Amino acid sequence: MTESRFFLSLLLEPQLSLRSLKLAIVVGTVLVAINYGDLILRGDTEKIEWYKIALTYIVPYCVSTYSAIMNSVRKK
Numbered sequence: 789m790t791e792s793r794f795f796l797s798l799l800l801e802p803q804l805s806l807r808s809l810k811l812a813i814v815v816g817t818v819l820v821a822i823n824y825g826d827l828i829l830r831g832d833t834e835k836i837e838w839y840k841i842a843l844t845y846i847v848p849y850c851v852s853t854y855s856a857i858m859n860s861v862r863k864k
Contacts, residue, residue: 791861798857808852816845 798804820828820841827836 795857795861798860799853804853804856808849808856811852812845812849815848819844819848 823844824836824841827833
């Protein structure tokens with residue numbers, strides 16, 4: 789199996805994706821609460837930059853997925 793196929797097979801592994809998703813939800817929610825909690829609690833959602841909130845969830849997902857894949861590659 790070539791490296792790219794091995795990488796892709798890991799990327800599409802359901803357990804890895806689910807673990808990364810769970811982590812991204814927890815970490816992203818904590819970061820959104822820290823960064824935007826006051827605005828959300830006041831109901832002042834017009835000042836919220838929604839794309840930044842989306843990135844707050846996407847980045848931990850990508851980092852977790854990448855770390856898990858690199859760990860698997862090193863063990864191979």
